[in-house]
Amino acid sequence: MATIRVQAAPLDVGADIAALIADRHDIGGVGSFIGTVRNTAHGRRITAMTLEHYPGMTERAMAAIAAQAEQRWRLLGCTLVHRVGPMLPGETIVLVLAASAHRQDALEATAFLIDWLKTRAPFWKKESFADGGEAWVDAREADDLAAARWGALPAP
Amino acid sequence: MAATLHLLYFAWLRERIGTGEEHVAMPAGVDTVAGLLAWLRGRGAGYEAAFGTAAPVRCAINQEFATHDAAVAAGDEVAFFPPVTGG
Numbered sequence: 001m002a003t004i005r006v007q008a009a010p011l012d013v014g015a016d017i018a019a020l021i022a023d024r025h026d027i028g029g030v031g032s033f034i035g036t037v038r039n040t041a042h043g044r045r046i047t048a049m050t051l052e053h054y055p056g057m058t059e060r061a062m063a064a065i066a067a068q069a070e071q072r073w074r075l076l077g078c079t080l081v082h083r084v085g086p087m088l089p090g091e092t093i094v095l096v097l098a099a100s101a102h103r104q105d106a107l108e109a110t111a112f113l114i115d116w117l118k119t120r121a122p123f124w125k126k127e128s129f130a131d132g133g134e135a136w137v138d139a140r141e142a143d144d145l146a147a148a149r150w151g152a153l154p155a156p
Numbered sequence: 157m158a159a160t161l162h163l164l165y166f167a168w169l170r171e172r173i174g175t176g177e178e179h180v181a182m183p184a185g186v187d188t189v190a191g192l193l194a195w196l197r198g199r200g201a202g203y204e205a206a207f208g209t210a211a212p213v214r215c216a217i218n219q220e221f222a223t224h225d226a227a228v229a230a231g232d233e234v235a236f237f238p239p240v241t242g243g
Binding site for chain 2: 056093118123126
């Protein structure tokens with residue numbers, strides 16, 4: 001059963017890893033992806049990032065993505081946590097964990113989970129720049145291609 | 157709710173329209189997302205600014221991604237937003 005959370009509060013990566021493996025002696029490894037806010041984009045310095053999402057649909061989409069991973073790989077647990085609201089460069093924005101008996105399932109599932117999370121969950125990033133400007137982040141074709149390699153339908 | 161649509165707008169669509177959410181009476185003659193988009197564009201400058209450009213607009217019906225040829229019916233929750241950029 002996957003752990004799915006959308007939260008405004010800062011992420012505690014260690015606590016989520018500890019919760020995933022607590023009292024489990026069947027897990028052989030945990031794959032992780034930890035996304036953090038960069039301090040530049042297109043040569044402009046970023047002072048803050050704000051994440052908007054679609055409450056209700058977000059959690060449903062994340063649960064569906066986790067269910068896909070659990071169908072495709074032999075997982076013993078997985079965790080998807082995404083922050084929303086304002087955050088600063090260096091802060092963690094997203095955490096993906098996939099636990100399995102062996103590394104291949106854990107690592108492949110982790111890559112799948114973040115690729116699909118980027119292209120199939122309703123989040124939108126807005127960057128605030130040091131020069132006073134702000135802009136919504138454009139979707140990247142590279143992210144769609146990364147997601148498509150898992151045999152998915154084209155991202156909606 | 158029977159004869160209304162629950163409309164949601166996100167990101168720059170929300171900013172241009174000026175609201176994130178509204179309930180509207182089911183427009184006569186509208187039965188697809190594309191039809192709803194055409195109707196919305198006629199509702200004012202903010203809607204035209206949101207939906208009248210070449211920028212891609214994505215849609216969800218009742219919290220599931222949908223294409224522009226998908227059917228829309230009274231009582232549906234229909235959301236419009238740019239391509240997603242989370243992660």
